[in-house]
Amino acid sequence: MRYRTIAASVRTADDGAAAARTAFDVDRVRADFPILTRPINGHRMVYLDSANTSQMPMQVLDAMREHQSRHNGNAARSVHTLGTEATTAYEGARAKVARFIGARSPDEVVFAKNSTEAINLVAHSFHGGLPGRHGDRRLSLGPGDEIVVSQMEHHSNLVPWQMLCERTGATLRWFPLTDEGRLDLSGIDELITARTKLVSLVHMSNILGTVNPTAAIVGRAHDNDALVMLDASQSAPHMPIDVAVLGVDLLAFSGHKMCGPTGIGVLWGRAELLEAMPPFLGGGAMIDAVSMTGATYAHPPARFEAGTPPIVPAVGLGAAVDYLTGVGMAEVHRHDQHLTAYALRSLQRIPGLRIFGPTAPVDRGPAVSFAVEGVDTVGLGRILDARGIQIRVGRHCAAPVCARYGVPAMARASFYLYTTDAEIDALAETLAEARRTAG
Known part of the structure; x- marks a missing residue:
């Protein structure tokens, strides 16, 4: 191609x-x-x-059709030829996405079905009132803790945090909007404080088109030991994205807004943070060992990809990344x-x-x-x-x-x-x- x-x-x-x-x-x-x-x-x-x-584009449609016509098998489950080809295609798409966003390793890229699922995955990693299930206190959330969003968020980057606050007793706060449709950062020092555990922000607004100034927000959050998640659903299709330059801890986007198919999205996270996060769903492929009394979990990204993965959509997303990179x-x-x-x-x-x-x-x-x-x-x-x-x-x-x-x-x-x-x-x-x- x-x-x-x-x-x-x-x-x-x-x-x-x-x-x-x-x-x-x-x-x-x-x-x-x-x-x-x-x-x-x-x-x-x-x-x-x-x-x-x-x-x-036809290049994406052709890539999915070719895979289904000649390489259709299940990934990470078989040693036969079709299974091996499916695994190679699926992991190849992961590697393409990693390069596209400047990730250090493909293992920092988790496939979800869309941005919404990726953000919910992160929300469910927080554990109310206790250290994170893997012992990381960054994932502990309870009364007195705060999550910061903005007034311009898509519901997908608002409702999961509302639900998290409801079940943990944490408080949700937000940046207000100016009349011109930009974030009002005048109160940033009062909004992001030592109580803040997470700032989750849209990079480019889906409704106003505003591209938000992330550097000041990321700097203030990290000065207070808070994690930063970026919803890049609208920005990843339209501008070069480099997670190292952005300096965030987590980032999500969807394939269907960037010349790819529906049913595939991406959660990128810093490797050490993903390692600290518990699984979101249980089932096949996300385990290390299972007995009748318990289970241990695989390392990321497999830990977060329970069940048969979206292999053909991933192939399509990989082809979309190829197309956009070529343009x-x-x-x-x-x-x-x-x-x-x-x-x-x-x-x-x-x-x-x-x-x-x-x-x-x-x-x-x-x-x-x-x-x-x-x-x-x-x-x-x-x-x-x-x-x-x-x-x-x-x-x-x-x-x-x-x-x-x-x-x-x-x-x-x-x-x-x-x-x-x-x-x-x-x-x-x-x-x-x-x-x-x-x-």
């Missing part, structure tokens, strides 16, 4: 000023995604819902930045349209949420779908964000490496027409 860097050096003008930038050959990228040629309601599809689920994550990020700036300019020209989150393309990702005066979000989604334009409407699994800005729901357009300026134009034109029709 061969991949290529899809870029060429050109010069372009932005707001009247000549500037050098790398031109992304989006047409060549789009040729790899067969679904993008599908018509919707008599129109060529405009897919602007990649923050929800991205599309898969170049720096190129993907530059293209995203261009799209975000272009969309913000285009949408801000529409009277009666309100953008939620930062309105300048600085520390911001390619997800833009908005509301159109006089048109409810569900109706807006249907108007756009009638033109073949696919966006997401609703609370985006971030109900506290909607409450913070006083709206029941938001519409969201989100872009990726296959999105074009023309597609954003189609979105803006249809939104402007909807506003005019609404009066």
Whole structure:
């Protein structure tokens, strides 16, 4: 399978000023995604819902089909040829993911079914009122201890910590949001203290697009001996990720938002921390020895992967990593930045349209949420779908964000490496027409 860097050096003008930038050959990228040629309601599809689920290139589809057609067996359970090939493919995908995020070893990469499961795995590693089950006091949590999140979290990085606090007596605290859609860090010294055991933070907001300033938060947390977990579900698909540079202790993301299939996600953790964490699920493959009176557990990552693993999804994720690496994550990020700036300019020209989150393309990702005066979000989604334009409407699994800005729901357009300026134009034109029709 061969991949290529899809870029060429050109010069372009932005707001009247000549500037050098790398031109992304989006047409060549789009040729790899067969679904993008599908018509919707008599129109060529405009897919602007990649923050929800991205599309898969043929290279990923072919890799999964090839594995199922020729190498289908169970991993880590057999010495026969198919079993050995399945194990090699599964562990090969783990190694690719490790390189993609700068992990020191593939053993620091745990496969889960998505980010939600990865975060819940960590939440269930804490043991109320006692040292961690493996004797590590970092995993002890009880009354007087605190967990810190933010007001912009996806429910997947909020509800597990609410549940953990309920069963341990710990307290949940959070960074508030500014009117501009950024974290208010003014109270960081009062929020992260010696009582803090964990800070779990979204890297890039799925609803506001905000890219959060992690360095100050990680530094303050570690100064107070607190662990830091990063939800990279939106950032891992869109920018280079290096866990060593980020300095966090744990990181989670999902395959289906980065050109891979559903049913596969990643938990990365520092090796010594994973070794201290107890298993989340019991069953096959996560054990070392079992008797009728007890069991001892395997070393990570096997300890956290009970039962038959998601072998084909892992193969697909490995192929997606290959694809994105071949395109170049720096190129993907530059293209995203261009799209975000272009969309913000285009949408801000529409009277009666309100953008939620930062309105300048600085520390911001390619997800833009908005509301159109006089048109409810569900109706807006249907108007756009009638033109073949696919966006997401609703609370985006971030109900506290909607409450913070006083709206029941938001519409969201989100872009990726296959999105074009023309597609954003189609979105803006249809939104402007909807506003005019609404009066």
